Amino acid sequence: xxxxxxxxxLCLAVAGLALSPMLGAGxxxxxxxxxxxxxxxxxxxxxxxxxxxxxxRVNLRIGPGRDYAVAWLYTRSGVPMEVIQEYDNWxxxxxxxxxxxxxxxxxxxxxxxxxxAPWMRGTGEQEFINMHREARTSANVVARLEPGVVVEVKxxxxxxxxxxxxxxxxxxxxxxxxxxxxxxxxx
Numbered sequence: 131x132x133x134x135x136x137x138x139x140l141c142l143a144v145a146g147l148a149l150s151p152m153l154g155a156g157x158x159x160x161x162x163x164x165x166x167x168x169x170x171x172x173x174x175x176x177x178x179x180x181x182x183x184x185x186x187r188v189n190l191r192i193g194p195g196r197d198y199a200v201a202w203l204y205t206r207s208g209v210p211m212e213v214i215q216e217y218d219n220w221x222x223x224x225x226x227x228x229x230x231x232x233x234x235x236x237x238x239x240x241x242x243x244x245x246x247a248p249w250m251r252g253t254g255e256q257e258f259i260n261m262h263r264e265a266r267t268s269a270n271v272v273a274r275l276e277p278g279v280v281v282e283v284k285x286x287x288x289x290x291x292x293x294x295x296x297x298x299x300x301x302x303x304x305x306x307x308x309x310x311x312x313x314x315x316x317x
Contacts (some may be wrong), residue, residue, distance in 0.1 A: 173235075175240050179199035180309050181223075183209045184239040189233045190231035194220035208280055210243045210309040225310045242283040242316075244291065244309025246302065250277035259307075261300035265290035272300040285317040 171177045183204055190202035194308070202316040209297060214230070215222035224230045226248040246259040258274035265287065273295060281293040281302065290301045291310055304310055 147213065171213075172218075173216055175213075177216065178212050178214045180242060180244075180311075181211050181213055181221075181238045182241050182243040183207050183211060183233075183237065184241075185237045186237055188233055188237045190223070190229070190233060192231060194218065194222070195234045198232065202229060206280075208241075208243050208282070210245055210280065211238065213238070220288075225236060242309060243309035244283050244293070244302075246275045246279045246281060247277040247306050248308050259301050261295065261298065263300055265292070265301040269301070273298045275302070281307070281309075283307075285307060286315055288313045288315045 133251040169177045175283065184207060186205065186207045188204040189200040190204065191198040192201050209225065211223040211225055211233070216235075217232075219235045220232045221235050222230060223233050223238070226245045247257075250257055257269045258276060259279075260271045261275055262269040263272050264270075275295060279295055281295040284292040284294065286292070286304055288301055289304055291304050291307060293300065293302050293307075304314075310316075
């Protein structure tokens with residue numbers, strides 16, 4: 131069994147601008163938005179939806195255009211994002227901490243990733259998210275993931291997600307990740 135820790139430095143604050151993240155948000159963040167999933171953006175894709183950062187360096191801007199100030203700089207590809215609005219080639223996204231801003235669409239990927247229990251980070255508790263060999267609680271644990279670990283998501287069935295973290299494949303309970311809506315199923 132392996133223990134995987136939070137990847138270092140997911141983002142940097144830039145230009146001293148403060149955004150207000152939703153601290154203490156639990157696994158139901160985005161549930162209200164899921165009820166509106168029938169909405170389609172100008173791209174023809176559903177809103178809201180989960181994506182990931184394609185590039186290693188991505189500017190999060192305060193508005194949809196290069197003329198708007200940069201609020202954050204993400205310094206790692208694969209970070210999960212929720213697209214909540216579209217304007218031309220710009221996507222308004224929200225990260226796991228609730229920070230919102232605009233990203234140029236070519237910097238986003240349809241590849242699904244998720245973050246393990248970001249609402250548990252910084253609570254002082256040493257809790258882990260178990261990755262199981264099979265999609266059931268009683269299955270062998272193949273890895274113990276710290277809150278905030280980014281995993282690749284291959285598929286979800288509404289209760290469990292097949293995932294990969296640092297070369298380890300397994301299943302994580304869907305309500306213990308941010309990057310798939312409650313009850314969402316996809317392959």
